[in-house]
Amino acid sequence: MKKSTAKLIAALEAELVAVIAEKSVANELMDDARFYAACDRVLEIQDEIALARRGKFTGCSISRELASANID
Numbered sequence: 001m002k003k004s005t006a007k008l009i010a011a012l013e014a015e016l017v018a019v020i021a022e023k024s025v026a027n028e029l030m031d032d033a034r035f036y037a038a039c040d041r042v043l044e045i046q047d048e049i050a051l052a053r054r055g056k057f058t059g060c061s062i063s064r065e066l067a068s069a070n071i072d
Contacts, residue, residue, distance in 0.1 A: 001055070009052050016045045 023038035 001053075005052055005055070009049055012045055012049045012052065016042065016049070019045060 019038050019041045023035060023042060026032075026034035026038055
């Protein structure tokens with residue numbers, strides 16, 4: 001894993017911790033809008049982390065050709 005990718009993942013994980021804490025506070029305060037916004041953000045960050053960990057997808061040459069030709 002590249003250093004830049006590792007730094008990105010570390011930053012996302014730090015943001016994830018902060019958003020989870022915000023979600024917990026919103027839950028205690030019964031602030032539905034903040035709670036659900038935080039829930040959505042947690043899912044987004046988790047997806048971003050998963051994509052960053054996965055790295056680039058090279059795929060096979062046929063898949064690349066089909067994708068570039070927009071053929072399903």
